[in-house]
Amino acid sequence: MACSSRAGAHSSASASASGSNNNNNNNRRSSNTTTNSNSKAAMSMAMAMAQYNADARLHQVFEQSGESGKSFDYTRSIKSTTESVPEHQITAYLSRMQRGGILQPFGCMLAVEESSFKIIAYSENALEMLNITAPPSQSQSVPNLVGGESEGIETIGSDIRRLFTPSSVRNLERAAMAQEISLTNPIVVDSNSGKPFYAIVHRIDVGIVIDLEPVRRGDAAALVSWGGGGSVPSQRLAVRATSRLQAVPSGDIGLLCDTVVEEVRELTGYDRVMVYKFHEDEHGEVVAEIRRSDLEPYLGLHYPATDIPQASRFLFMQNRVRMICDCRATPVKVIQSGELKQPLCLVGSTLRAPHGCHAQYMANMGSIASLVMAVIVNGNGNGNDEDGGGGSGRSSMKLWGLVVCHHTSPRAVPFPLRSACEFLMQTFGLQINMELQLAAQLIENNILRTQTLLCDMLLRDAPIGIVTQSPSIMDLVKCDGAALYYGGMCWLLGVTPMEAQIKDIAEWLLECHGDSTGLSTDSLADAGYPGAASLGDAVCGMAAARITSKDFLFWFRSHTAKEMKWGGAKHHPDDKDDGRRMHPRSSFKAFLEVVKRRSLPWENVEMDAIHSLQLILRGSFQDIDDSDTKTMVHARLNDLKLQGIDELSSVASEMVRLIETATAPILAVDSSGIVNGWNAKVGELTGLPVGEAMGKSLVHDLVFDESVETVEKMLYHAMRGTLFILKV
16 A cells, blocks of 8 residues: 555644653643643644645635636635745735725825924825815925925925824824823824824834824814723723623633624624634634624624734734724825835734735625724733743734624724724733633543543453443543554444445555554545545544553544534525625635645543543553454453452452553552652653662652642642642
């Protein structure tokens, strides 16, 4: 049987993952925290880079599809995103996203040198929006792209301070001196024509960008109650919503998401508000929604990862609230000095125009305006700060999801209200963090339950008992089916391949993954198994663990698509345009196409449980190959059935043998803390022979003084059977 190059690479990764688990379960939880975190981070980075490639490919196809992307076949393009894209094209794509040179026309922009306030760039609508009329003799000098000595009212090199009232100038100058300039936003300024604006300022590599958004008539009175400019008064608008969010009882993340969409809709008035969660494989799901009654529901909808590009996700980490007032509006160009070496960076601009592909998507779904807010959580995903560096920087943060608002007509939310929404998102992110932490604690408890289950399995008719009795290996992890391949025979549970296919998979593993102790994949096809197509949709993902040189345990999962449901309106199958156009329905259809040969991924905690069972069984059947010896060992293990004190002693002896021959350091103490177990490995690591350790007090005789308190706490929890996490 030939092995593909993909299978070889996968085997190497799998062997590494399996090798990292060759420790005793008591040590795995602390040592694997870093290992799993690092491997998960590496996997996340790899997926992100792959998505950058896919995003750039889609961008290229859309750009080549003609005006407004009318010939862009969305579903077909999604399927072809695995094609490689040259690095220079990805660079150009990222530059287009961040330095596109176009802005939304609901406001105007001025970019200035920080020290002199001289204009280095401006939006082409600035003159009109500021209500400034240049004399006819000077109007031809605007724009001045070369930074000459033109006397135009607004040209490259002009001082913007003469465009605003004296009090406004003082406010701008005060903001420019602030170390954290964003904390001064919004700055309420008046142009010399008397027109009020919210000035939203931020620093870039070449100076300061000033986004100017007109103050609406109804906002003028509200400015007094808001307390003027700055971020703190804006946060007052979200106090009631924040209180209601904090009042949601813990343990119900669904209710938390439902509450936040209600509060955001009450604050902003959008037709539809959704919570959009990112999954581990980067795709997204609508997990909460509130909408106008006549709108089609999107709750439960899954989107391919490419629907929200990695570049956009990066921008959300930098600029956490993003408003599009009218996706149909013609964007305005940025005019900049010829002395600037590259297009102006618009990452932090509130006016940055949407990419044509996204604008077309919005228009197709009938959403003219949108407001999107980032939900940021701790990067390790469990609410704790363990991933190094103290967790104070943005490197420790992660984009958990988005709160997305849609409106069927043009809509602009004033900056103070957007700032209040951002404050609400900070609270929501903290609440999500607490829920993730609670979930992590439940997982830890599940690990303890699993350890009990594994010990119970060891005491039974191993290995046959783990598939013939209850609980079985199907209770160990979430799966659709499981199988034991032992001595050339198969025991099947649930939805599995046929016996002949199980044997074929075992042969493939031995041939193509012979150096590894197992393999886990969400797609047997992607892992390189030649017979994957014959398995159909029923079996897509697999976790396999070798228990002897030729015997395996298997867990199987069906395709992800069967897990996905959407309550949206049904559409006639002959609606050909539904698949080609960029629309939530076609996104959902494209997503199902992508995952129909893929299962849910195997979680780290599930793989830990599988490896724990594997280690126990491998210890019992180590180096046993011939069937006669297997029969003898099988008979010996059957004799371990509990029938009184003698049987209990036999079981205890078997456990002692496993501990003594383990490759992990293991010690035992009695209720007084006196050492009564000390295996060879711990003796090797400490340099203390078993004879010198036995009978000594672990705390008072063997532990350094600075570690006494920690070890006492550890023993206290161990004696009571409670969880104790040791951070090192």
